[in-house]
Amino acid sequence: DSISVSSSLPPIFALAGLYLVAKEGGVSPQRLRGSVLQAPLYAEDCGYAMQMPFNLRLRLSLDSMEFCARNMPKFHSFVEDTYFFSESGLNVVEEMALGFVEIRHLVREMIKRGVDIDSFAPRIAILVNCGMDFFEEIAKIRATRRLLARMMKEEFGAKDPRFLAVVITCHTSGLSLTAQQPFNNIVRGAVQTLSLVLAGVQAIEVSAFDEAYRTPSKESHLVGLRTQQVIHLETGVAKVTDPLGGSYFIETLTNEIESRIWSMVQDIEAKGD
Numbered sequence: 265d266s267i268s269v270s271s272s273l274p275p276i277f278a279l280a281g282l283y284l285v286a287k288e289g290g291v292s293p294q295r296l297r298g299s300v301l302q303a304p305l306y307a308e309d310c311g312y313a314m315q316m317p318f319n320l321r322l323r324l325s326l327d328s329m330e331f332c333a334r335n336m337p338k339f340h341s342f343v344e345d346t347y348f349f350s351e352s353g354l355n356v357v358e359e360m361a362l363g364f365v366e367i368r369h370l371v372r373e374m375i376k377r378g379v380d381i382d383s384f385a386p387r388i389a390i391l392v393n394c395g396m397d398f399f400e401e402i403a404k405i406r407a408t409r410r411l412l413a414r415m416m417k418e419e420f421g422a423k424d425p426r427f428l429a430v431v432i433t434c435h436t437s438g439l440s441l442t443a444q445q446p447f448n449n450i451v452r453g454a455v456q457t458l459s460l461v462l463a464g465v466q467a468i469e470v471s472a473f474d475e476a477y478r479t480p481s482k483e484s485h486l487v488g489l490r491t492q493q494v495i496h497l498e499t500g501v502a503k504v505t506d507p508l509g510g511s512y513f514i515e516t517l518t519n520e521i522e523s524r525i526w527s528m529v530q531d532i533e534a535k536g537d
Contacts, residue, residue, distance in 0.1 A: 265290045269298035270343075276324045279331065298426065299340035299389060302329065303348070305366045305417065326373050333374075333383040340431065343389045350393035351439045356404040357521060359393060361528035368529070371420055385416050386426035392465075394456045395437045399517060401456070402508060405432055405463035407522035433467035434460050441476040449473035454491050455486070460499050462508055468492055 265286075273455050286293050288454075304321040317326075332341030338497060346363035353364070367388065369487050374384060394401045415434040416422040436456040441449045453470045460468050470488035472480030477532045496502050 265297075266295075269296070270340075270481035271298070271300050273300070274324075275302055275328045275341070279328050279336075279339075279380075283336070287508045293336045295338065296336050297338045298330070299343045300344045301345045301391070302370065303345055304422040305362075305364070305369070318515075320372065322370075325370060326377065328378050329370065329374060329384055330377060330465075332387070333379055333381060337383070337387075341384065342367075342387065343391050343433075345391045347391055347393045347435050350395070351437065353439075356395075356397075356400055357524045357528055360404060360408055360411075360525045361532065363390065363392075363408075364415075364525065364529045365532050367412070368415070368533070371416075375420065379417070381420050381422045382424040385420070385422045386424050388412075389431035389433060390428070391433050392433065393437055394434050394460055396440050396452060397453065398459045399514065401459045402463040402522070403514060403517040403521045404435060405434075405460070406506075406514075406518045407525060408432065409464075410518075411522055419426060431466045431467075432463075434465050435469045436460075436471045438471045438475055441471060441473070443477040446473050446476060449476065450487055450491070454495070455487060455520045457491055457495055458499075458501065462493055464506055 269282060271282075277354065282296060283293050286296055302325045304318065304325045329341045332339045342364050344367050346359045349362045350356070350359040362453070367390075371381070371385070371388075375381060390412070392408070409430060409432065413428045416427045428528055436453050440452055440456070449471070450473045453473065457468055470491050471482035472488055474481055474484045501507065
């Protein structure tokens, strides 16, 4: 209960294991913190889901979210993972549009179950990708934050103010790394990390520079960690909230990307099931 436990395991199994271990150790599930990914619309995100029909994947996601809302209120039971969308070659608009379609579908289904929106909306988080287009990635994250806040408040009637500050975490792009001249990937990781800090994400994982051709080494993991620490502790950029806010270019780009994401969401949903 003194750490946050996050897992990429199938959520129904990860939650069950954590819940039972806590009970056996005398720790109240009410105090557990951490997160699990939910990706019922994207089976490849969790290998086990490839053999499950969609309705079963959806039910397992909803069951785990409802369980957490009632029994593990500090736990992020729904991390929307758009990283895998992006790494398949999609652009930032396609990445976030698909993510919002999934978020919206799960939220609607939870409400149909009679679960109060304010019991789970503040515990929704988003895991995004970060590519090499520096300003576009910043604008994408700013647009995502605005879209989710407006959607939760105006469409789904959420009242808890915590949903207005959605937790956004990020993994820098493995797709952008090259096996040739791998040390250049250190620069790519640093540039992407800086854009994420300027965008105001809550957590960052930097892809290891040798990830393009092997299982990452201890040294490359350490470089990823030190990249974050140098930017955080030595540059001062993390001391300012939304430092690019007010920039004509950033605000215009944010508005444009927000509009395009929402337009694609509406287009996808208009096609029906």
